[in-house]
Amino acid sequence: MLNSTVNMRILLLLINIFAIHVFARLVISSGSSLERHGERGNHGKITTWPVNQDKNSVVYYCFANKESSEKLSRGVRNGWKTWYAKIGQPGVENGHTLKAIDSSEGKDNGYCWTDEKSKQWNSKVFGNETLVIKVYGDDAIGGESSVGFTPAEVDSSAGRHSMTMGAEASDWDFAHEWGHVFGLLHEHQRPDRDDYVNFTCENMYGYEESWKRAEKGKISKEDFCSKAVSSRPFGFQSDQFAKGAEFSLEIDGVHSKAYDWDSIMHYTSDIFGDPAKMEDHPKDASYFPLSRLDKAGDVARRIIPAAKSYPDLKVSDGDKEAIQAMYGWGG
Numbered sequence: 001m002l003n004s005t006v007n008m009r010i011l012l013l014l015i016n017i018f019a020i021h022v023f024a025r026l027v028i029s030s031g032s033s034l035e036r037h038g039e040r041g042n043h044g045k046i047t048t049w050p051v052n053q054d055k056n057s058v059v060y061y062c063f064a065n066k067e068s069s070e071k072l073s074r075g076v077r078n079g080w081k082t083w084y085a086k087i088g089q090p091g092v093e094n095g096h097t098l099k100a101i102d103s104s105e106g107k108d109n110g111y112c113w114t115d116e117k118s119k120q121w122n123s124k125v126f127g128n129e130t131l132v133i134k135v136y137g138d139d140a141i142g143g144e145s146s147v148g149f150t151p152a153e154v155d156s157s158a159g160r161h162s163m164t165m166g167a168e169a170s171d172w173d174f175a176h177e178w179g180h181v182f183g184l185l186h187e188h189q190r191p192d193r194d195d196y197v198n199f200t201c202e203n204m205y206g207y208e209e210s211w212k213r214a215e216k217g218k219i220s221k222e223d224f225c226s227k228a229v230s231s232r233p234f235g236f237q238s239d240q241f242a243k244g245a246e247f248s249l250e251i252d253g254v255h256s257k258a259y260d261w262d263s264i265m266h267y268t269s270d271i272f273g274d275p276a277k278m279e280d281h282p283k284d285a286s287y288f289p290l291s292r293l294d295k296a297g298d299v300a301r302r303i304i305p306a307a308k309s310y311p312d313l314k315v316s317d318g319d320k321e322a323i324q325a326m327y328g329w330g331g
């Protein structure tokens, strides 16, 4: 079962990685806007979506255009429903204020822009802080989102909150990107992650080819395996696995407390993996980019299984705690 899931994912990931080579500036991958956001969006600080008079932190969203709505509506909903199944509605009993609402729901508001090219905001849609959801490619998986909320004092541009999703993105991809929109970071990038997972850069797809080119460019292996500036120019995305300390973001309180392999914000073992290696050794974690260690210094590794689809897909207890910490009711 794992095998076929892995293969499916690999196939789509391959197409996706190819797209990255072609469109070097528009990189689509789970949570890849993290460091960009840290640099400009909100000055390195994650803020949460503000509460309204009803004490709800509502993430209104709209679709950039008809195609995006047609291709992504279902995934967007499944992703949010995955969260909702765990955290429930805002209120004292669930201990949080968070909810997500389609701005066109029950109304005929249309899409985010009246004219997408010239970025004319549709005034029927809520304020220009509304999350803009847009489709990318025909075969791409994964997604890219802004992290948390950027107040108008910092940036008041329309479309500053965005979720861009591959047309073939999975339910896990959507639920994961929702997590970024709420303000959550990658669990496997926690500063203490080396005690809990092994990251093997060499097992990433395209490692050898990209490293050859990077080496010629006088990049150190360490930088190539951890930094966006030292890997992305060579078609590699090792920064997806960089430890938290590499980021300028404030991460306290954004992660769940105990290390959480089950977090929706934790990559599964196969993500960004080299299909050739994983297909030949589907049960051997040492051929995957990320693997689970049961205790610090452990050499025995386990596969973090490929994700399920809604409704079997779950966010973890730790994910719920993180939402309660960030969006506490009356807190």
Ligand SMILES: *[C@@H]1O[C@H](CO)[C@@H](O)[C@H](O)[C@H]1NC(C)=O
Binding pocket: 121, 127, 128, 129, 152, 156, 157, 158
């Ligand atoms: C976005 O809305 C704010 C008011 O909430 C306004 O001040 C700002 O000019 C708007 N930005 C654009 C690009 O229209």
Ligand SMILES: *[C@@H]1O[C@H](CO)[C@@H](O)[C@H](O)[C@H]1NC(C)=O
Binding pocket: 194, 198, 199, 200
């Ligand atoms: C992961 O495991 C490999 C092989 O056992 C080892 O060489 C490497 O140092 C480990 N990486 C980390 C970050 O511990």
